[in-house]
Structure formats: C-alpha cells, structure tokens
Amino acid sequence: MSYQIKIPSCVYGDEGSIENVKAIIKKEDSKKIIIFTDKEIREHGLLDILTKLLDENNTEYRVYDSLTPEPAYQDADRVIKEAEDYNGDLIIAIGGGSVMDVAKLCSVLKGASYSVKDLLDDPAQARKQLKTIMIPTTCGTGSEATCNAIVAIPEEQSKKGIVNDNMIPDYVILDANFIKKLPKPIVAATGVDALAHVVECYTSKKATPLSDTYALAGAKLIFQNIREAYENADNLEAKNRMLLGAFYGGAAITGSGTTAVHALSYPLGGKYHIAHGVSNAILFAHVMEFNKDACEDRLAKLYDAVFHGLPARTMSEKAQYIIDQIADIVKVTNIPTDLKEFGVKKEDLETLVEAGSKQQRLLINNRKELSHDDIRNIYLKVLK
Structure with a gap:
C-alpha cells in the first residue's frame, strides 16, 4: 500500500x-x-x-x-x-x-x-x-x-x-x-481534542508508517504534559510540548484520519453547540472501550511508546490502561461527561443516532464497524 x-x-x-x-x-x-x-x-x-x-x-x-x-x-x-x-x-x-x-x-x-x-x-x-x-x-x-x-x-x-x-x-x-494565559477549561478541552487526534489516527484503519510516527510522538507529548499544562499556567515548557503534540496530531490527521470519536461528536456540536473538544472528551473513552477488541494491539503499542517505564502488562492490560488514562485525564481536567448538562434529552437520542451514522467520512476509518445500535449504546452511556 x-x-x-x-x-x-x-x-x-x-x-x-x-x-x-x-x-x-x-x-x-x-x-x-x-x-x-x-x-x-x-x-x-x-x-x-x-x-x-x-x-x-x-x-x-x-x-x-x-x-x-x-x-x-x-x-x-x-x-x-x-x-x-x-x-x-x-x-x-x-x-x-x-x-x-x-x-x-x-x-x-x-x-x-x-x-x-x-x-x-x-x-x-x-x-x-x-x-x-x-x-x-x-x-x-x-x-x-x-x-x-x-x-x-x-x-x-x-x-x-x-x-x-x-x-x-x-x-x-x-x-x-x-497560550500562557489560556483559561483552564480551554486547556482541558483542546488538549483532550489533541489527544483524541493522536489516539484515533494511530488506531485508524488508514494509519500508515508516516502517520504513526507523528501520532506516537504526539501521544507521548500530550499524555505526559496535559495535566501539568492544565494545573500550572506558568509552565511554558509543558505548554510548548502541548503545542507541538497538537501539531503532530494535526499532521497525523493528514496522513491517516480520525475515527468514531469525532464522527459521533459532530452532531453534538452541530445541534447543541457543545464545544468540539468537550464533545470529543465526553465520548472518547466510551468509543475506545467499544473499539478495544479491534485495536488492542495498537493501543498496546501506544502504551509501550508512552508509558515504557511502567511494570510489564499483558496486551489487554496495556490497552485498558490507555483507555483508563483517557478517562482519568477527562476527570482531572473537570470536563463534564453527562450530555444532560448541555440540554440533551433521551428523546433526542434517535436524532443523534441518525446524524452520527451519516458521518461516513470518519466512520469508515474506524477499525470496528458501528451499527445504529452500537451508536445508540455509546450515546446512552453519556445520557445518564
């Protein structure tokens, strides 16, 4: 290829x-x-x-x-x-x-x-x-x-x-x-958006050796610096690394492409005007949990690149660790994780499912095909 x-x-x-x-x-x-x-x-x-x-x-x-x-x-x-x-x-x-x-x-x-x-x-x-x-x-x-x-x-x-x-x-x-004086909520939302870029591109069906190079480099920079960049506004070294990691994520997109996280977030921004990074953050860990069995090996390699100093784990444990880290980053950066906070109601569910299923430009990149029921179940996880 x-x-x-x-x-x-x-x-x-x-x-x-x-x-x-x-x-x-x-x-x-x-x-x-x-x-x-x-x-x-x-x-x-x-x-x-x-x-x-x-x-x-x-x-x-x-x-x-x-x-x-x-x-x-x-x-x-x-x-x-x-x-x-x-x-x-x-x-x-x-x-x-x-x-x-x-x-x-x-x-x-x-x-x-x-x-x-x-x-x-x-x-x-x-x-x-x-x-x-x-x-x-x-x-x-x-x-x-x-x-x-x-x-x-x-x-x-x-x-x-x-x-x-x-x-x-x-x-x-x-x-x-x-970005020195960037408000903490924007550091959080945009930082998690950048993290979604690198993880999605690395696990995309269209991933290539070139996009992998940028995605892995970006993942290492973002996973290791997002908490510090969020907590300490004066740490310009951490913020420089976040800027570079975000750029690498963008470069990875040009060679690979994002997947179901971004696909399912678009209706949340289009209909409810939820900020792009926030909508991605809400869905991120849930989509990766759904995808885990189809990209476990890729998530394990991501673990090896980013957390190579940690104790040895099985492939499944490494993949789960990446997903758990994503969820923890969303939690510690105080990004809301319930769509009801943004006025989304359960009666809106079918509209979201239909709109999300139309995002084929991105869904075709996902290593695991999503049925309407799959999309529905993911949205239900964030409609508590």
Missing part, C-alpha cells in the same frame, strides 16, 4: 517564535495582511502581540474578528466576504480551530467563483489563492497542520469537514506565549 503525508512547509516553534512573522513577510514580499481572529483573542491582548510586530515592520493589515465560535458555513461565508474588498496578499490566522479553519477557507475562496457551500458539495474544486500563516492560541485543535476545515450545517444539525490539499497552511508559529 502506498501512503503519503502532507504538512505545512515551514514551522517555527518555542517561545518568541512569533518574531519570525517579519521574515515571512519579507520572504513573501507581502504588502497587505488579512488577519482573522475573534473578539476574545483581541480582548486578551494576544492580537496586540502580532499587530505590534506588523506596526514595527510598517506592514499594512486589516483585522476581521466577527467570527462566532463553532461557526456555521453561512457564518464562515459571511466573514470571508467581509474580507473580499480588501486587497490583501497574505493571510494570518491567530486563534483556535474555528478561526484557523475560516482562514484556510479564505485562502482558497478569496477571488474565487465558488462559495463555502459549493465546497461542502464538492471540495475538490478548491484552489489556493493566498498563502497562510497559522498562529494557534489553544493547545489542541491541530488545524494549523491540516487541510481540513470544519463547519456546522444548521439544516442538518451536524458538522462536516471540507478537505482539500490546497488548504494546507504554508507557515505555522507554535509560540507558547499565545
């Missing part, structure tokens, strides 16, 4: 790596920058770190910050159209997954004849119009490494990914100063 992986061509890491923006602008001979962010990033002063550099560099820019969290495709289209009349030649995204996803969409939409809705119907038509710089401000989405953009589809009460290699970012800046 042939395999490939496509990742950003230039990645800068560690504290202070934001300074490389100036060199990128010079290299690209950029005159006008389109900046995508959100109001919370602006309010926390993170945007100021970037705009100060641009001002020092005498670089013109315009900021677009009206994006809503977990945006619908109509909202993404609206924000991109706002930027249509500005003659920018380079895009910078500073934010979480939604901000970076919209920036990637803009990179293939600005000046093009197709819309976000058109790409939902046929993502193959996307062509890169502008280069991008991604500056993640969370420690988990991995969007800075992927060719995916996720948008909600209100009429279907779900989410869908637009996937096209032309959306691979050109530059990435992994600077822990941008």
Whole structure:
C-alpha cells in the first residue's frame, strides 16, 4: 500500500517564535495582511502581540474578528466576504480551530467563483489563492497542520469537514506565549481534542508508517504534559510540548484520519453547540472501550511508546490502561461527561443516532464497524 503525508512547509516553534512573522513577510514580499481572529483573542491582548510586530515592520493589515465560535458555513461565508474588498496578499490566522479553519477557507475562496457551500458539495474544486500563516492560541485543535476545515450545517444539525490539499497552511508559529494565559477549561478541552487526534489516527484503519510516527510522538507529548499544562499556567515548557503534540496530531490527521470519536461528536456540536473538544472528551473513552477488541494491539503499542517505564502488562492490560488514562485525564481536567448538562434529552437520542451514522467520512476509518445500535449504546452511556 502506498501512503503519503502532507504538512505545512515551514514551522517555527518555542517561545518568541512569533518574531519570525517579519521574515515571512519579507520572504513573501507581502504588502497587505488579512488577519482573522475573534473578539476574545483581541480582548486578551494576544492580537496586540502580532499587530505590534506588523506596526514595527510598517506592514499594512486589516483585522476581521466577527467570527462566532463553532461557526456555521453561512457564518464562515459571511466573514470571508467581509474580507473580499480588501486587497490583501497574505493571510494570518491567530486563534483556535474555528478561526484557523475560516482562514484556510479564505485562502482558497478569496477571488474565487465558488462559495463555502459549493465546497461542502464538492471540495475538490478548491484552489489556493493566498498563502497562510497559522498562529494557534489553544493547545489542541491541530488545524494549523491540516487541510481540513470544519463547519456546522444548521439544516442538518451536524458538522462536516471540507478537505482539500490546497488548504494546507504554508507557515505555522507554535509560540507558547499565545497560550500562557489560556483559561483552564480551554486547556482541558483542546488538549483532550489533541489527544483524541493522536489516539484515533494511530488506531485508524488508514494509519500508515508516516502517520504513526507523528501520532506516537504526539501521544507521548500530550499524555505526559496535559495535566501539568492544565494545573500550572506558568509552565511554558509543558505548554510548548502541548503545542507541538497538537501539531503532530494535526499532521497525523493528514496522513491517516480520525475515527468514531469525532464522527459521533459532530452532531453534538452541530445541534447543541457543545464545544468540539468537550464533545470529543465526553465520548472518547466510551468509543475506545467499544473499539478495544479491534485495536488492542495498537493501543498496546501506544502504551509501550508512552508509558515504557511502567511494570510489564499483558496486551489487554496495556490497552485498558490507555483507555483508563483517557478517562482519568477527562476527570482531572473537570470536563463534564453527562450530555444532560448541555440540554440533551433521551428523546433526542434517535436524532443523534441518525446524524452520527451519516458521518461516513470518519466512520469508515474506524477499525470496528458501528451499527445504529452500537451508536445508540455509546450515546446512552453519556445520557445518564
């Protein structure tokens, strides 16, 4: 079987790596920058770190910050159209997954004849119009490494990914100063999202030697640092490792793909607007428990890579240890695990089952096929 992986061509890491923006602008001979962010990033002063550099560099820019969290495709289209009349030649995204996803969409939409809705119907038509710089401000989405953009589809009460290699970012800046003051609930949700990426990609039917390399490296960084990054806001070393682990997770996605955890989480975000990382965290251990007998060997290898100093265990025990660690991380980071806390009722169950079963782009990656009854039983475990 042939395999490939496509990742950003230039990645800068560690504290202070934001300074490389100036060199990128010079290299690209950029005159006008389109900046995508959100109001919370602006309010926390993170945007100021970037705009100060641009001002020092005498670089013109315009900021677009009206994006809503977990945006619908109509909202993404609206924000991109706002930027249509500005003659920018380079895009910078500073934010979480939604901000970076919209920036990637803009990179293939600005000046093009197709819309976000058109790409939902046929993502193959996307062509890169502008280069991008991604500056993640969370420690988990991995969007800075992927060719995916996720948008909600209100009429279907779900989410869908637009996937096209032309959306691979050109530059990435992994600077822990941008997540130094990240609120603990966001460290938790985005960190567990990143953990789901590496575990799902490693246990995916589409896993390859290349994606495995990134998934294992990312798993080691995230399992070993997420608790510390959550508890100690000043530990920039742990947060740098989380940023790198999240990037590795995104790279693994481009070579492999997530599975049933993400597939079943999409209806929770689309219908109930539960944050993506939280919806993944709620389902994560339960889906892996369901998958265990089909990927026990892979989970055992993950154990060997991450927890190699622990006492010897059987393959089954190693796999269970990984699943137990996932559940414990969700618990100690105080992520809610009951869907009722988000207004989900048992009478909504069949709607969720139907919506989840339609996420075939991801379900086909799962090593164990899920029937409607299987999906129903997993949702019931989190509808207590």
